[in-house]
Amino acid sequence: MKREVPISKAKWIMEPGCVLLVTSGESGNANVMTISWQTPIRSGEPCHVLLVINPARYTCELIMKSGQLVINVPGSDLLGQVHRAGTVSGREVDKFERLGLTAVPAQKVAPPLIDECAAHLECEVERNVELGHHRLLVCRVVRAVADDAYFNGTWDPERFHTLHYLGGKRYGLLCNSTEA
Amino acid sequence: MKREVPISKAKWIMEPGCVLLVTSGESGNANVMTISWQTPIRSGEPCHVLLVINPARYTCELIMKSGQLVINVPGSDLLGQVHRAGTVSGREVDKFERLGLTAVPAQKVAPPLIDECAAHLECEVERNVELGHHRLLVCRVVRAVADDAYFNGTWDPERFHTLHYLGGKRYGLLCNSTEA
Numbered sequence: 001m002k003r004e005v006p007i008s009k010a011k012w013i014m015e016p017g018c019v020l021l022v023t024s025g026e027s028g029n030a031n032v033m034t035i036s037w038q039t040p041i042r043s044g045e046p047c048h049v050l051l052v053i054n055p056a057r058y059t060c061e062l063i064m065k066s067g068q069l070v071i072n073v074p075g076s077d078l079l080g081q082v083h084r085a086g087t088v089s090g091r092e093v094d095k096f097e098r099l100g101l102t103a104v105p106a107q108k109v110a111p112p113l114i115d116e117c118a119a120h121l122e123c124e125v126e127r128n129v130e131l132g133h134h135r136l137l138v139c140r141v142v143r144a145v146a147d148d149a150y151f152n153g154t155w156d157p158e159r160f161h162t163l164h165y166l167g168g169k170r171y172g173l174l175c176n177s178t179e180a
Numbered sequence: 181m182k183r184e185v186p187i188s189k190a191k192w193i194m195e196p197g198c199v200l201l202v203t204s205g206e207s208g209n210a211n212v213m214t215i216s217w218q219t220p221i222r223s224g225e226p227c228h229v230l231l232v233i234n235p236a237r238y239t240c241e242l243i244m245k246s247g248q249l250v251i252n253v254p255g256s257d258l259l260g261q262v263h264r265a266g267t268v269s270g271r272e273v274d275k276f277e278r279l280g281l282t283a284v285p286a287q288k289v290a291p292p293l294i295d296e297c298a299a300h301l302e303c304e305v306e307r308n309v310e311l312g313h314h315r316l317l318v319c320r321v322v323r324a325v326a327d328d329a330y331f332n333g334t335w336d337p338e339r340f341h342t343l344h345y346l347g348g349k350r351y352g353l354l355c356n357s358t359e360a
Contacts, residue, residue, distance in 0.1 A: 015216060016344035016352050017197015036195060037219040041232045042313050050316075052221045052230070076358070083360030129309055131318070133222050136230075138311070154347040164196035164344070164354055167334040172196050172342075172354040178256070180263030180349040 003148050005119075010047045010144035011040035012154050013073060013119045016174055018162035019082055021072040022051065023111040024062035027103055030112050031090030033059035034082050036165040037134075038071075047141040049121065055135050058090040063137065067125045068109040071139075072117035075150070076161040076173050081116075083169060108142045118160055119146035183328050185299075190227045190324035191220035192334050193253060193299045196354055198342035199262055201252040202231065203291040204242035207283055210292050211270030213239035214262050216345040217314075218251075227321040229301065235315050238270045243317065247305045248289040251319075252297035255330070256341040256353050261296075263349060288322045298340055299326035 005013065014020070020035045037052035049071070053060045063069050074082050081099040088095065096103050096114075103112035109122045123139035150160030157174040164172040185193065194200070200215045217232035229251070233240045243249050254262050261279040268275065276283050276294075283292035286302045293300045303319035330340030337354040344352040 012347050016346060017216070017218075018344075036197070037221060038197075039217040039219045039230070039232055041217060041311065041316070048311075050219070050230075050232070052219055079358060079360050129316075131221065131228075136221070136309075136316070154350060155352065157346070157352045161356075162344075162352075164198075164342075166196060166337075166357055167192050169360040170334060170357055171360065172335065172337045173356045173358060174344055174352040175355040176341075176353045177346055177350055178259060178353060180259050180351065 001148055002145050005144035005146050007047050007141060007144060008045040009153055010121055010141045011043055011049065013121060013144060013146060013151065014038055014040050014049055016155060016162050017164065018073060019165050021074050021082065021085060021114055021117060022059060023070040023072060023114060024059045026110045027105060027112045030096065030103055031059050031062055032085050032095040032101065032114065033057060034086035041138065049139050049141060051137045051139060052134050053137060060135060063125060066110055068111055069123050069139065070106055070109060070111045070113055071121040071123060072114040073119040074117050074163060076163060078116055079163065079171060082163060118150050181328055182325050185324035185326050187227050187321060187324060188225040189333055190301055190321045191223055191229065193301060193324060193326060193331065194218060194220050194229055196335060196342050197344060198253060199345050201254050201262065201265060201294055201297060202239060203250040203252060203294060204239045206290045207285060207292045210276065210283055211239055211242055212265050212275040212281065212294065213237060214266035221318065229319050229321060231317045231319060232314050233317060240315060243305060246290055248291055249303050249319065250286055250289060250291045250293055251301040251303060252294040253299040254297050254343060256343060258296055259343065259351060262343060298330050
């Protein structure tokens with residue numbers, strides 16, 4: 001069941017460095033983009049995370065208009081959709097329809113959540129840093145939700161396999177965990 | 181055997197979002213720090229990567245002095261050292277000695293490589309972005325090396341398990357891969 005995650009614990013949703021599906025725009029006209037370049041940048045509350053995005057992407061255009069986005073965490077069951085979302089543009093197709101994903105309303109921002117994903121971070125963009133080739137988006141997490149079957153303060157890799165991009169069509173799976 | 185990796189392919193060393201050991205300072209007086217907050221920010225050549233670091237850390241002080249660092253990729257065999265490197269300060273102890281790690285000279289920068297790691301990115305800091313609580317270091321990779329038993333243009337998770345931080349003493353292991 002999906003439950004609220006305290007903002008102070010939200011960064012653990014992204015910490016493993018996994019591939020994300022970012023939603024932008026508004027319900028009925030929203031877009032989906034696969035992002036592998038991400039990192040938390042601040043622990044505790046407020047919680048800040050960073051996304052790296054190509055300014056030419058449709059998602060970047062939508063985010064710049066509204067200043068809002070949702071980070072969704074897909075598991076290995078969504079591998080096909082994750083890869084295909086990275087190979088077509090939302091300027092040409094409705095990616096929710098094309099990929100068979102379900103948009104459900106977020107609570108604090110306009111872009112929808114992807115129902116099939118296991119966790120969601122609703123975000124406001126606080127700052128963007130222009131690097132020419134790419135843009136760094138510093139995002140403040142305003143709401144976090146995760147499926148408690150897989151995430152309980154941290155991911156359970158034995159039950160939920162985050163995806164980690166290796167290049168081409170290949171993705172690594174987080175399958176085990178160990179204690180230092 | 182460790183072999184040169186073309187700069188245009190260097191970002192694949194960090195792409196899975198794994199935990200890194202960053203070396204700073206100079207041989208004989210070098211420091212080691214565990215970093216989980218990282219991402220590539222530019223494909224191709226030049227290759228840029230981003231590290232997020234707390235300005236209070238000794239490593240940050242050393243990097244600001246020289247503008248150089250080395251990113252080393254540890255596997256699951258170094259789990260104990262990775263965790264302990266994140267719990268003591270190089271201001272107080274020689275972490276190479278304390279952790280039983282071997283420093284070997286880099287070719288293009290002053291900080292040493294950690295011989296026990298499977299891949300290395302020798303880096304120059306090109307820009308740093310102050311966020312108050314943390315600093316974003318935009319690094320240009322000037323040399324990349326990887327063990328060809330585990331990395332051949334991409335990691336082989338079946339043979340080499342990168343570490344992905346889950347919180348506390350717990351680390352996820354990249355153990356499998358799959359094709360979309």
